[in-house]
Amino acid sequence: MMDGPVGNAPRDAANWARKVDRLQVTDPAEPHGYNIEGKRVAGPMNGFGRLWQRLYLADLGTTVTPEAVVADWRAHFGDYWPRMGRFHSSLSTIQPGDVTALTAGGVTTGIMVLYADDTSFTFLTPEGHMFAAMITFSADKEASEKDAAERTIARISMLLRCSDPLFESMWPLARRGEDVFWPGVLRNLARAHGVTEVTITERTVCVDRRRLWANWRNIRHNSGIRTVVHALSAPIRRARAGRTT
Amino acid sequence: MGSAHMAVTRPAPGAAEIAIVGDVTAACEDDLMTAHEEASDAGATVIVLDFAQMEYMNSGGIGMLVTLLVRAQRRQQRIAAVGLTDHYRQIFELTRLDEAIVLHDDTASALRALAPKEGR
Numbered sequence: 001m002m003d004g005p006v007g008n009a010p011r012d013a014a015n016w017a018r019k020v021d022r023l024q025v026t027d028p029a030e031p032h033g034y035n036i037e038g039k040r041v042a043g044p045m046n047g048f049g050r051l052w053q054r055l056y057l058a059d060l061g062t063t064v065t066p067e068a069v070v071a072d073w074r075a076h077f078g079d080y081w082p083r084m085g086r087f088h089s090s091l092s093t094i095q096p097g098d099v100t101a102l103t104a105g106g107v108t109t110g111i112m113v114l115y116a117d118d119t120s121f122t123f124l125t126p127e128g129h130m131f132a133a134m135i136t137f138s139a140d141k142e143a144s145e146k147d148a149a150e151r152t153i154a155r156i157s158m159l160l161r162c163s164d165p166l167f168e169s170m171w172p173l174a175r176r177g178e179d180v181f182w183p184g185v186l187r188n189l190a191r192a193h194g195v196t197e198v199t200i201t202e203r204t205v206c207v208d209r210r211r212l213w214a215n216w217r218n219i220r221h222n223s224g225i226r227t228v229v230h231a232l233s234a235p236i237r238r239a240r241a242g243r244t245t
Numbered sequence: 246m247g248s249a250h251m252a253v254t255r256p257a258p259g260a261a262e263i264a265i266v267g268d269v270t271a272a273c274e275d276d277l278m279t280a281h282e283e284a285s286d287a288g289a290t291v292i293v294l295d296f297a298q299m300e301y302m303n304s305g306g307i308g309m310l311v312t313l314l315v316r317a318q319r320r321q322q323r324i325a326a327v328g329l330t331d332h333y334r335q336i337f338e339l340t341r342l343d344e345a346i347v348l349h350d351d352t353a354s355a356l357r358a359l360a361p362k363e364g365r
Contacts, residue, residue: 010330011301012302016336019335019338038319043340043341043342044311045344114304115303116341120303120304120305134340136305159308159312207312208316
């Protein structure tokens with residue numbers, strides 16, 4: 001995390017991750033960081049496929065504040081994931097600069113927390129992740145025709161490209177998976193705040209139809225391939241470890 | 246939280262500068278895209294974003310810049326950023342935006358670097 005505001009430091013200084021060239025998993029005891037260690041982050045301009053802007057939102061009603069939702073979301077981020085994914089974090093709450101492994105759809109990769117404040121937090125993905133993406137989780141107040149009071153809306157918004165040609169070829173499948181996964185997260189979050197009946201709204205816009213062929217070599221980082229190789233080579237690693245102990 | 250104000254000027258033929266004043270968040274996307282349209286309507290091939298008077302930016306602001314970059318690339322425009330403090334310069338580097346948006350200290354050096362070369 002960047003140092004807190006000092007002297008003329010901008011007021012958002014503590015919200016941003018400190019600049020790093022290569023990622024290291026925040027929890028050194030975490031065994032799932034093999035597809036993150038030493039990688040660079042890959043924002044939407046570093047991917048390969050079409051650029052998509054996706055949004056999922058859920059109306060959490062009038063009783064909970066955006067600050068309370070985001071504080072809870074940051075503290076229990078992985079707890080709200082559906083069973084198809086696992087967020088391998090032992091950290092108490094999400095902080096700028098955290099680097100955490102995750103497994104989704106059988107593929108192990110990770111995220112870096114780029115930014116976090118009272119009402120939002122943002123992840124960047126590492127090289128090799130299925131998506132070169134920036135994903136923001138936020139909550140805010142919105143006026144409603146139904147109630148006099150403003151309603152709290154939880155949002156997951158993402159700007160993403162598939163990282164490489166292989167993942168791009170899997171985009172239709174991945175998109176369907178995302179359309180199950182993220183609404184599942186929002187339903188679990190809503191339930192934790194006493195909202196059992198929640199409607200999830202989804203919007204998808206293609207921002208850029210071009211594929212960035214200059215980035216086709218990203219496939220060398222492909223976390224799907226590397227997860228399979230890691231699993232297949234586990235017996236060799238175990239045998240080597242046995243010889244050295 | 247306040248909002249940003251965008252002012253478009255034309256520092257050189259074929260170039261436009263968008264001075265961004267205030268807080269840069271996703272909420273100012275319409276203002277920035279309008280400023281970009283205004284800059285593009287005059288045929289600018291170089292767009293300089295002047296952040297010297299920016300007071301604050303959150304991650305939504307970075308996302309907005311990615312969208313602007315895509316629009317500029319579609320129009321075959323080059324984008325430079327000037328007036329960034331060390332803090333925001335590091336954020337551009339962290340997010341690798343600096344690989345697509347060239348960072349310069351001031352508008353004059355950005356224009357010298359990006360202006361179309363005679364006889365090419």
